[in-house]
Amino acid sequence: MLDIESLSKTYGAHAALREVTLRAGEGQVFGLLGPNGAGKTTLLRIVATLLAPTAGTVRVAGHDVRRDPEAVRRSVGVVNGGMGLPARLTGREVLRSFAGLYGLNRRQADARIGELDTALGLGRTLDTRAGDYSTGMAQKVVIARAVIHDPPVLILDEAASGLDIFARRALLDFVAATRRPGRLTLYSTHVMSEAEEVCDRVAILHQGEVVTVGPVGEILGSTGERTLERAFFALVRAQAQEPRAEVFRAP
Numbered sequence: 001m002l003d004i005e006s007l008s009k010t011y012g013a014h015a016a017l018r019e020v021t022l023r024a025g026e027g028q029v030f031g032l033l034g035p036n037g038a039g040k041t042t043l044l045r046i047v048a049t050l051l052a053p054t055a056g057t058v059r060v061a062g063h064d065v066r067r068d069p070e071a072v073r074r075s076v077g078v079v080n081g082g083m084g085l086p087a088r089l090t091g092r093e094v095l096r097s098f099a100g101l102y103g104l105n106r107r108q109a110d111a112r113i114g115e116l117d118t119a120l121g122l123g124r125t126l127d128t129r130a131g132d133y134s135t136g137m138a139q140k141v142v143i144a145r146a147v148i149h150d151p152p153v154l155i156l157d158e159a160a161s162g163l164d165i166f167a168r169r170a171l172l173d174f175v176a177a178t179r180r181p182g183r184l185t186l187y188s189t190h191v192m193s194e195a196e197e198v199c200d201r202v203a204i205l206h207q208g209e210v211v212t213v214g215p216v217g218e219i220l221g222s223t224g225e226r227t228l229e230r231a232f233f234a235l236v237r238a239q240a241q242e243p244r245a246e247v248f249r250a251p
């Protein structure tokens, strides 16, 4: 579902991603973890075709982000922090208009809104104007909008930030329910306990490089740590102590 090969991205002289290679198959929630500035948002924006790679290849649901960005866009739903809901429209109006953009007729749109109401507990958000939403209500509609076309790949970038414990719980339950055959959810966070709960496999990024990738249990097992946060520090410490090949290269 996601195939990233030697992906690099530079902003001017700054390397945000360095030779990242990652694969994630269907039927899982795949976590992208790392502190602020690790490169998570840059990576997810490239996967969503919102940003062009500097080097390397990225394929999403079989489509290359450079060669077939339209097909990639149809295959992904993105939640990336920006709410961007028109204050005067109700949730139902927002969702109907997005469904229309993806070619659903009114009957299909309303059926899909019904499914999302059940999955996300949209409830009264559907008939309330977005200008009157709490952060949690807005986030539900933003997620429903991202998946209105039922995309195989869902990208959630720091989607739980700013949510209270009820909204966060609803989000994590929804994310867990996306774990289905033919589907892949990419979940980025710097809150490692969230990833421990909801992700099957994770990649830990640090300064634009993949420090480790694997099932959560395996990462804990290999580092001998109790939590992903402790495992992260152990791995970064180990990496810093590792002699780099170029240090020993003959002049």
Ligand SMILES: Nc1ncnc2c1ncn2[C@@H]1O[C@H](COP(=O)(O)OP(=O)(O)OP(=O)(O)O)[C@@H](O)[C@H]1O
Binding pocket: 011, 014, 015, 016, 034, 035, 036, 037, 038, 039, 040, 041, 042, 043, 190
């Ligand atoms: N448009 C830009 N121009 C210059 N540098 C950028 C730009 N966007 C990101 N960066 C830099 O690239 C690096 C990676 O940023 P990115 O936002 O991808 O990290 P992140 O892991 O998502 O962190 P955060 O959780 O803070 O968003 C950071 O050092 C950041 O300052």
